[in-house]
Amino acid sequence: MANTRWLDDDEMAAWTSFLEATHRVFREVEAQLRDEAGLSHPQYEVLIKLHGAGADGLRMTELATSLITSKSGLTYQVGQLEKRGLVTRGACPTDTRGVTARITPAGSEALRAAAPGHVERVRSVLIDLLDREQLTAVTDAMTSVNTRLREDG
């Protein structure tokens, strides 16, 4: 193996600032959702995806892939949401093995109730702290990362 290409000052600054920011942002967002909406962030993300999917719902694997989470973790979270009546599980029409998750009216309502506080917190810990130039720069950089990482899976 080749010698390690250590991070130079700029690279290290990028990594450490990224690390700190993500920890801070997620801590804040998770606290807000738990305290004000009674939802964990993973649960909120599930509801958002299912809401966007409409009446057809989504297969468990599609959901896990798009949320970048483990299959077992998703099974657990969907189970929790199902217990609370925010989500239903149904058979998949085209695949006997498949499970289709759908959001319920109660789930949509929970989302409607949670969204304002959530958005406000997202603003206060990230969006509103950046000017327009920084905002598009972040989007640009993160999109680059996502595009590359989607490829080799």
Added chain:
Amino acid sequence: MANTRWLDDDEMAAWTSFLEATHRVFREVEAQLRDEAGLSHPQYEVLIKLHGAGADGLRMTELATSLITSKSGLTYQVGQLEKRGLVTRGACPTDTRGVTARITPAGSEALRAAAPGHVERVRSVLIDLLDREQLTAVTDAMTSVNTRLREDG
């Protein structure tokens, strides 16, 4: 309460790309550390901080604050590292209540062993995917976020 200031397209793009990227990046980094170094990312972060602190070590609370983690979580992780001989806990000279954590030679060695693979993965999932301009833009934006969020803590 005022009407919610919903996110416009650019703002939403920033948030969703940030969300996806952080999930992907952390998933990759954690997998690398677990598989190749037998360390969790939180543990690696503890070792890094203690390594940087030198022989004086760090108080538990200082450590928790700088890692942006909960006190109880840190107690657990330091306990794990202590079991494995990578860290020691000692009384704090200036405060009877205090506990000072220090990295051991074995801990430094574990860090030396883990670092190359870790850095390589950090490069491959983030640093090397950005050009110099994007790199500084990310640092700039994340530093803004950190500076603001450190204030009202």
Added chain:
DNA sequence: ACAGGCGAGTTCGAATTTGAACAACGCCGT
């Protein structure tokens, strides 16, 4: 039609995380 390989979801056990409660101590004003 059938075997082998692959994919879908769940289950399982172990490890981890969190906030709240707790015991002990420092610090400040009186």
Added chain:
DNA sequence: ACGGCGTTGTTCAAATTCGAACTCGCCTGT
């Protein structure tokens, strides 16, 4: 010196997370 309050670090129970193993159904080649 002392009472009261904020801190420090740990403990606790409960919830969550992960990967590996597993079951069962799809699908391709022969």
